[in-house]
Amino acid sequence: MKLYYAPNTCSLSPHIVLRELGLEFELIKVDNRSKLTADGRDFRTINPKGYVAALELDNGQILTEGPAIVQYLADMKPESGLAPRADSWARVRLQEWLNFITSEIHAGSAPLFNATLPEEVRAFFREKLFRRFDFLEDALNDKTYLTGSSFSVADAYLFTVLGWCEFFSFELNRWPALLAYKRRINARPAVQAALLAEASQ
Numbered sequence: 001m002k003l004y005y006a007p008n009t010c011s012l013s014p015h016i017v018l019r020e021l022g023l024e025f026e027l028i029k030v031d032n033r034s035k036l037t038a039d040g041r042d043f044r045t046i047n048p049k050g051y052v053a054a055l056e057l058d059n060g061q062i063l064t065e066g067p068a069i070v071q072y073l074a075d076m077k078p079e080s081g082l083a084p085r086a087d088s089w090a091r092v093r094l095q096e097w098l099n100f101i102t103s104e105i106h107a108g109s110a111p112l113f114n115a116t117l118p119e120e121v122r123a124f125f126r127e128k129l130f131r132r133f134d135f136l137e138d139a140l141n142d143k144t145y146l147t148g149s150s151f152s153v154a155d156a157y158l159f160t161v162l163g164w165c166e167f168f169s170f171e172l173n174r175w176p177a178l179l180a181y182k183r184r185i186n187a188r189p190a191v192q193a194a195l196l197a198e199a200s201q
């Protein structure tokens with residue numbers, strides 16, 4: 001398998017999952033500005049949407065959309081517990097989290113990256129994001145991970161998008177449970193290995 005990624009982006013989530021699962025894969029860096037891969041190809045010929053992450057399977061299929069990729073990977077090793085069985089209620093709960101992260105936190109953060117937006121507009125989106133953080137703070141107050149006591153693909157994704165706070169120049173101190181959660185995930189060997197690999201390519 002090949003994971004097309006760009007450093008400091010949402011592709012860190014499937015990257016962490018690949019390492020948590022101990023799967024063999026090749027990392028291929030994409031320049032998100034030029035849309036060129038590190039081996040000189042036009043990334044849009046691989047993913048016409050033009051964004052990471054994209055997973056190339058050994059049979060040549062390309063899978064995109066972070067929440068779909070991480071569930072596909074977790075299902076390759078169900079014994080890992082990174083996602084509950086596909087026909088279970090617990091899996092629906094996991095999907096509820098993945099959808100919340102993708103639409104409310106990931107997409108909800110996007111306007112904050114846009115320096116051309118007027119400050120009032122950015123403030124509007126920042127406050128909205130903070131309300132989602134308030135919700136997460138409550139949800140994580142008595143839990144180690146989003147779905148309970150074991151790490152899941154949703155934690156890889158939430159950790160990834162929480163990492164962007166430093167780009168927006170705000171700290172998570174206002175949400176102590178969320179901050180402790182982020183530190184907990186950061187300490188995982190697979191997470192450290194993924195961060196190191198992305199920093200050194």
Ligand SMILES: N[C@@H](CCC(=O)N[C@@H](CS)C(=O)NCC(=O)O)C(=O)O
Binds near residue numbers: 009010051065066067
């Ligand atoms: N819906 C996609 C969004 C992916 C996405 O937002 N990728 C960003 C990085 S976090 C990207 O590559 N943006 C570059 C672009 O859109 O040109 C997913 O959830 O995987």
